[in-house]
Amino acid sequence: MYLQSLAIFACVNMIAVAGLVLLTGYTGIFSIGHAGFMAVGAYAAVISFKYLAVPFLPAIIAGGFVAVLISVIIGYPALRSMMAGDAFAIVMLGFVSVVRISITNIKPVFNASFGISDIPRLSTMSVVLAFTILSVWFMRNFLKSHYGKNCIAIQQQETAAEMVGINVLKTKLIALMISAFYAGVAGGLFSFFATYLAPTNFSEAKSDDLLAAVVLGGINTLSGPLLAAAILVVLPEFLRFLAIWRLVFYGAAFVVIMQFKPEGLMGYREISFKWVGRLYGKVRGKARD
Template identity: 45%
Template sequence: MGYAKGILILMSINIVGVCGVIILTGFTGLFSLGHAGFMSIGAYVAAILTKYFGIPFLLSMLIGGLIASLSSLIVGYPTLRGKLKGDYFAIAMMGFAESIRLLFSNIYPYFNGALGLSGIPLKMNLTTSLIICAIVVYFTFRYLNSQHGKLLISIREQEVAAELIGVNVTKEKLKSLLISAFLCGISGGMMAFYYTYMTPNTFSAELSNNMLAAVVFGGMGSISGPVIATIILTALPELLRAVARWRLVIYGLLMIIVMLFRPEGLLGNKEISLYPFIKRIKKEKKVRDVTIKEGK
């Protein structure tokens, strides 16, 4: 039971981080290979504030998210101002994440360098992680279905046309990056308070790649798809532990098969909605009421 709870907590943590990538990559169209850097900033800031200064962990996570969001300006402002996009933006983000990892590997005493930070209070349980995950998913859904989300979609689909009709493309991209980094910072804080020990290598390029893979695998332009993909990609390595020697081979093969037969992702740009189900129930209820009335 404890093992299953651990998997569910990891799913919640990963979903929070993936929501950040959904906003930047899925809806804005900016591919990033460096969001693990924002997670590491959020994790270290939150852990240090709680461990050494006694600040409540939820407040520490919010501060960590804000610091991660502000740090995104370091790489975001010059790159987006310079109209970098595509592979160039992805490589810039990857370089930023690697710089952060190397920086944390050489800072003493609080960060403890490459040896990592231990003795972090265990604060993240299943209930707390699920509540935070639900809040973040709801916020992401509301934000991306508002006017802000429509602007991001217009930039992703046709940036030049969006600029011609008066959209401040640089401002909207930067706003998207700030929110994305904030959510990844929150995810990093959750990870710190669950693992209770971390090193700079915890936030390697593999973590960024996994989050990006979840968005592409789930479907660009969808929220439900990447969330489902995150659940699958988190559970799959654990389910394949029985064939540990072939686990990564099977994992990679499944990814290739999905991309070959479903290149738009699991859901494409569609969402899972309860509206058709509710509509059907209402229709059946209406028919039943009419039948009862006629029977009288």
């Protein structure tokens, strides 16, 4: 159960980070408030389940769609005004505060800062894994598609992308909506495993963790941030033997990685298994000899 809980938290992080990779890594829109979408998705899913009798899986999906709706409300005016990446980051920073503080002030249904407790533990390993595989599969296909290439073009040279006919606003908005859906689903799955939902679960620190995973993993890859998302869950647990020095070393690990691998763990390369094929070939060759 202990390893399982780590695996589930890692998978939830991976789903949220897979979405953020599209927005921040491939489209170049920095988001330092992504936990706001997680909070929206989590509350929408839990409220649908507890008060509207929506079954678990549709509730999770509904959470994702509510996050999408909010992302359009936030993102459309901001992106339409051709807001620069860093300015949008500040919009998102404000957004996460708005979400958190709004929820802490709404007593009916949301239960303000008391939070919603006694949520059934329905996010089992199989459910979370299925969502993780589907999320990564979809993201991989999206990045390979025309839409994905449009995102990369905007990240690399927005004006040039516009000149070759890419609808910048639409592409950015699609990237934002997809990443919000991922965060919303991740928030829902997280709450149905943690069994307790409170606004403090989705503070700015949570957004920092997600962004840290994208940057530490390598902003131009998908596999790097996914790996980093899992590492960021496992590392603090692995370092428990250091007792009170645990978080010092956790922070120091960030410094060391960025010092020696400023382009992130994976840099510009995806995880490759070519070496397995080469090794297999060598072993077979030797066996023939």
